[in-house]
Amino acid sequence: MHKVVVLGSRFGGSATAYWLHKLFARHELDVTIVDQWPMMTYRPAMVMAAAGHPQIADQWHINMAKKYEQAGFHFIRDTIFKIDPASQQVILTGHPPLAYDTLFVATGSDPGWATIEGLGPQRSGVCEDYLARNTGYAVHNPIHHIVIGIGCLHQSPYDPIQLQASLDVPGFEVGFLLDAWLSQHNRRKGTSITVLTPAGVPGESLGSISQEFLLKELKRRDIHLITHAQYERVTREAIVLKNQVTLEADRMIWVPPYPGSQLLRLSGLDDGYGWMPTDEYCRHERWPNIYAVGDVNRSALPKLGHIAMLQARTAVHAFWAERKHKTSRPYHPYILHVLWLGNGRGIFTLSDTLYGGKRQWVNVGRMAAASKSVFNWSYRIFAGWMPIMP
Ligand SMILES: Cc1cc2nc3c(=O)[nH]c(=O)nc-3n(C[C@H](O)[C@H](O)[C@H](O)COP(=O)(O)OP(=O)(O)OC[C@H]3O[C@@H](n4cnc5c(N)ncnc54)[C@H](O)[C@@H]3O)c2cc1C
Known part of the structure; x- marks a missing residue:
């Protein structure tokens, strides 16, 4: 065979x-x-865990090994x-x-923890269950400055598509969710939130309509944005940028660089x-x-x-x-993404502008947020093998 x-x-x-x-x-x-790991940590749910709901981190482990065995496949841990x-x-x-x-x-x-001096998982994050869980507990303590650091994507300069951020959307998502959660707990006034991204815009791959919306939404909700961030080093209390700007942070949340x-x-x-x-x-x-x-x-x-x-x-x-001895279709990418904004709202983006197309369909509101919840739950129920697959 x-x-x-x-x-x-x-x-x-x-x-x-x-x-x-x-x-x-x-x-x-x-x-x-x-x-x-025989259990998959479902990363899209980790943003919610980091934003004050640490118990969620343990609810989003999906038993993949069982699924494979049911299908007659072998799984080796x-x-x-x-x-x-x-x-x-x-x-x-x-x-x-x-x-x-x-x-x-x-x-x-x-995860490129070692690519920035002083950075490591001890600086806190959101990309794995243990990081999101720790962050989710930590934000229950009094905090003055939350800084969300998005790392760089280390890609070949010869790639036709160039992105600066490892993955910026979960970083912004955590920012919006924390803003909503802190407001609900009457703590937002005393807590600043700053997002640092190596890209020039928020939602770097999503297309201009979503980017403009995100810019306005960040401003409206008083979430500070620093674009083109280049990291010099990280200490226990601060992030130092190459332009000598130092950002104090009594709570950092990192999406690390991707090397x-x-x-x-x-x-x-x-x-x-x-x-x-x-x-x-x-x-x-x-x-x-x-x-x-x-x-x-x-x-x-x-x-x-x-x-x-x-x-x-x-x-x-x-x-x-x-x-x-048949033919198949080549890879034809498009972006389909929902970013939770908190308070039951989200932004849904369907776009191919990153790949030279003109399609941009954006919807903001409750339906967008609900569509992400439905996708997440069906992914969990069907262990990734959903009735309709992209
Ligand atoms: C916080 C967060 C939120 C996100 N939200 C979204 C979202 O809303 N929508 C979306 O589309 N994407 C989202 N993403 C991105 C998405 O999670 C990733 O793109 C996706 O997980 C990539 O899947 P993958 O299978 O390519 O790699 P990975 O998810 O990295 O999986 C790799 C697997 O390989 C295993 N592995 C690696 N090396 C070894 C080794 N040496 N030995 C044994 N096993 C190994 C790992 O254990 C892991 O299970 C999010 C990412 C993060 C971090």
């Missing part, structure tokens, strides 16, 4: 497994998924050390080498910047039996779960087409 290995089991890996299950009969493939493309093996730390005929890599980016993947670097599979270079079918430029899905892929811009799901669809359809 053709051996398929999927590395990573969050948005990208889970959607890859879904399409393998959907497009192939059970006897055609021997599928193994590897991740260090282990840490992946290296991929050897020449011998077609994945080197794991606690299991024998895992052979593959076709490999899907969906291991995301490493790509050490696993890819070690395996000689990256583009020199830690990302997998692929063609328009998400297939490695040099190794045609290796696909990259989601954040780890050079072309996954911005680094969003929705983009990871689109790439999983593209990659597995390309693999299917190759096996069945």
Whole structure:
């Protein structure tokens, strides 16, 4: 049987497994998924946990391993050390080498804590459950200055699309949610909120309509914005920028820099910047039996779960087409994103302007916020394998 290995089991890996299950009969493939965690931390819910609701962090662990086993796939819980493309093996730390005929890599980016002097997970964050939980508890204490730091995206300068921020939307989302939560607790007046982004605008990938709305909304709600932020160093109480501006912070919340993947670097599979270079079918430029899905892929811009799901669809359809002597459609990205604004409101964006298109559909209000809640809950109920997949 053709051996398929999927590395990573969050948005990208889970959607890859879904399409393998959907497009192939059970006897055609021997599928193994590897991740260090059998339970997926559902990151979009972590913004709510960080904004004063720490208990939420433990409610958004989704049992992916169970889903795979039900589908007849194997799941290995282990840490992946290296991929050897020449011998077609994945080197794991606690299991024998895992052979593959076709490999899907969906291991995301490493958090770049070490890329800024003094920065580390002890400075607090939102991207993983433990970080969001700690932040969610910490904001219950009196605070004067909350600073939300968004890290840089370390990408190749040769990429046709250039973004400055690792991922800015959750940073702004936490800012809006905290503003609403502190107001509800009559604490907003004594607490300033500042968002730092390396980009020139908030919502850098969303398109001009959403960006203008976000600018106005930040102003209306007295959330300070510093764009083009370049970080010099971070201390326990402050963030120092390269232009010598120092921002005092008795509570920082970081979306760390994204420096790509050490696993890819070690395996000689990256583009020199830690990302997998692929063609328009998400297939490695040099190794045609290796696909990259989601954040780890050079072309996954911005680094969003929705983009990871689109790439999983593209990659597995390309693999299917190759096996069945058919054709499939290349990766055709668009942004579909909802940012919660607090108080039951949200901003929904459907846009392709980042990729040279003209489409921008933006809706602000309760329906937008509700659509994100519905998506999140159905993702949880169906463990990522939803009746309608992007
Ligand atoms: C706070 C926050 C909120 C977000 N909100 C949204 C949102 O509202 N909408 C949206 O579309 N996107 C959102 N995103 C982005 C989204 O979460 C990511 O784009 C998405 O998780 C990327 O999925 P992935 O599968 O490519 O990689 P990842 O999510 O990074 O998953 C990689 C997986 O690989 C595993 N792994 C990595 N290395 C190894 C190794 N060496 N050994 C074993 N296992 C390994 C990890 O354990 C992990 O399970 C948000 C991100 C954050 C941080």
